[in-house]
Amino acid sequence: MTDVVAADAAPKPAGALVRLLRRKLALFGLALIVAVVAGAVFAPWLAPYDPNAQHFDGLTLEGAPVPPGGAFPLGTDLLGRDLLSRMLYGAQTSLIIGVVANGLALLIGTLVGVTAGWFRGAVGAALMRFTDLMMAFPALLLAICLAAIFSPSLWIVAMVIALVNWVQTARILYTETTSLAERDFIAAEKTLGAGTGRILWRHILPHLVPTIIVWGTLGISTTVLLEATLSFLGVGVQPPTPSWGNIIFENQTYFQAAPWLVFIPGAAILLLALAFNLVGDALRDVLDPTQRGRA
Template structure:
């Protein structure tokens, strides 16, 4: 890699940031992400109550949840717990699982796709057939089965989601690596005696970084939705640990009489997934070489 190429990196990064800042939807998505991350990080300071604390004044005389307002900003749930505090702490769960599971899936998918795309032959065939086999299983059904087999916990759920979510990344990385392996500069490196590790990690992987960044951003929304689905079905993060999915699960019986208990965590899931999709789409346009020069 030449010094000129290294010197161009800051310039390209500035250009990418400038093009990203020119997209209002991307900025809106970034604002939502920062808002949720800030709320999750500052939950111990911002949350007015302990998320598991049951308040004697948190239920009506009839034993129904309190509506939003007063001491309880978003109302209370069926056990008299403050919904606002549980939403803030639930954001922590969703973000930890979203980032951890997607990061692990990204690493697995990148390694599988990179190896299969570069070596090809029987190694690539075995890895890609295994990838196809994993893609043949419905991801949600496989995740439910795995989560039911193991004792559900935050990190177990993250690993289960990562295990079913790496296949799309592997497919994309395999395709791009196969094309890059045939390029002249890779053939020149082989001729000069460069080792496999140097070619993979010094010459091919840097060209895949834009794709990895985009898929990493878009994948977080998928993992957040999958975690919420598993928690709603009762095989995800278990109570009393708050999660947006299990908040909906616990309060679904009050859907008609206290709809805010379902709509508020549902809206949080929707907005966070939308935010990562908006930022991911913008990054794809900004980092895609075919889009450069069209702005």
């Protein structure tokens, strides 16, 4: 009986998907995400040029950006590199860091939050005080310090972002785990002799999956923005590897003469972050048991 009650409290995946697809803003966000992912995956075939190849037509001075049009749909940067090609390959960098960093942050946050919420006592107090200590540091400043200590690379940047982004997940899951641990069906499982591993795996974690999914989706937008910020400040992904952040960094001096070099990658970052936020907000609504029956 308790297993049935516990399972009933969890949202049905099929029903949640139907409600998600009924939301126009969520569909818009999904379409943007699919477009960016497709561009990143098929970049080697879609990019008209090598992202690091320099092009000069003999008419423009070397180092002068070429405006959008003709052979260069989005123009070229100050080094004569095709901006469209660099944007497509930069999408790969941004998405890889977004997924990897956010995955690591979710893993760390889940381990800390669930462990602290279930065991509580001295273990829980120590873990949550450490979480509070991490939350006291400004995330951007801490990320800059860590990125400056290590030699910046794609994987180092992903690790650095994960180390500063897990605390919110840990705090949320700690609260939910503490609440679930007091529920009647958990008490019934303990009475029946279920061990800690079984309870956590069969009853606690399934109820946390919707929260993890929502925070994972919302977290990717935060990760993409943080990666772009670090790359813009020169402590993120290093040239010549393209990322949307370092494309802005490299071309900021040409902001007035060639504004497209800043506006295009800036708009891409904005739209991708918006897309994940729209999908994350929709998932939060459709996975919330109190919203069942609503469109």
